[in-house]
Amino acid sequence: MSQVEAVREALSKVQDPELHRSLTELGMVESIDIDGGTARVTVLLTISGCPMQDRLREDITKAVLEVDGLSAIDLTFGAMSQEQRDKVKSIVRGGRDKVIPFAQAGSLTRVIGVASGKGGVGKSSLTANLAVAAANKGLRVGILDADVYGHSIPRLMGLIGVRPTAIDQMFIPPVAFGVKVVSMEMFKPERADAVAYRGPLLHRVLEQLLSDAHWGDLDLLLLDLPPGTGDLAISLAQLIPTSEIIVVTTPQIAAAEVAERAGRIAHQMHQRVLGVIENMSAFPCPKCGEEISLFGSGGGEETSKVLSQLVGADVPLLGKVAFSPELRSGGDDGHPVVSLETESASARAINEIVEKLVVRPKSLLGVRLGISS
Template sequence: MGLVGARPTAIDQMFIPPESFGVKTVSMEMFKPERADAVAYRGPLLHRVLEQLLSDAYWGDLDLLLLDLPPGTGDLAISLGQLIPTSEILVVTTPQIAAAEVAERAGRIAHQMHQRVIGVIENMSAFIGPSCGESTALFGEGGGEETAARLSTLVGADVPLLGKIPFAPELRTGGDSGAPIVAALPESPTALAIKAVADKLIIRDKSLLGVRLGISS
């Protein structure tokens, strides 16, 4: 996002997140004195940090608030269910069938916290050759479908596979340089796949206009 070194702007007891490409972003990285400093928090402190990042930031009017959580079933996933009970979960997996087991556990925690699992995304899907257009399954196949099937059985409702994001070196280089692939190469297969997933996520059963985030402390 091109925000390396960016800092939030403090106003009274709140802060305004930095913005890039129309997206407001905040992370613990922005609050560390030095970028190389390590952050090692235990459960209760992690809960408090997440609460502060949610409640002390001035987000303004949002279309969506996305939280990128670490893989697995750790304290942050449980804290999110407690802080925002109405939050919805999007499970990201990879093509390997073995990855479906890990992704299913994340969905299981969400289900136990009474959060709705709205879909699955398969990341690092097949590599599409830039010259020949041929698709090669570098990391296996079927992980996304398997995860969606397992979660559908778990929750007793359809959990769709929202899309497969093709593996592309430009996705990594764009992330490193601060130029998202959807902006730098908008017509590439990877960018089109990402935008197709986004189009599915913005469709809502009812308007969220004026709905408050509803953070429970």
């Protein structure tokens, strides 16, 4: 093997840190010349000013210097042409055109929308924690923050201000706590900018976030839906007909009535309603241990009962997550309680719900997830 070939071989073992494909496969290696003990290498970046440049330089240098007879590297970064970028996108998408991968026949990703009748019931907090808990169990998990008006997932996941790396339209979801996260917030010029979309545009935004993100292989995608029975829930059902729904409610009976409506829409759209989670349930007084039902009681059971009657099948109460200051503060600090206070009652309750949702503890790639309840 010539030294040029040996360097190419070494570079074929270096991966793009975000696309997780080898530099040679992606066509990033522009040229290799050997000059005495020095390898002159030009590598093309998919985007100029790639944030991963330092990491790449390190990995490339290490790999090349392992080649026999080479003692130095002269590495230059260049930028890809449009045509080269198009090729990268096509490779990464497995040759397919832009599609929603989860809507394709044979998709192994379970897509679950987290819905609620009204805002403030803890839907986003639960979405974040369920995702992190599932990732902790070895699943490959993504969150799509589809609550375009009230997106709170970036804060909950400690990703405020983080912008995804983009190759033209395609972008790579940032990862936090092992979860790939996409939120409308990541595309706003200013955090404080309001997002105001009418239904049809909203549908397109959801479609784009689903198809333009390079999700990779996922076992589970959770969508934090806007509260209520709005356009977006319907769009989800249309875009991914196999998607399922979890309904979140507080223990208040009044809240339960509103929550049912979210389940009702899902049922009308032929989506499976997986179950109900009651959030902000009774918690023991830290001083005397007496149960305090801050938000009343019975809402979870009531929602489960009414939805079961509606769909003519069991819509179980998947669990109750108690009112919990650590869940609240974990959210504010961007450290989901399941990753921080793993032994707290709320973290345990969330882990138990995830257990019910997914049967197998390891990555389920290649296996469609079953339901145990």
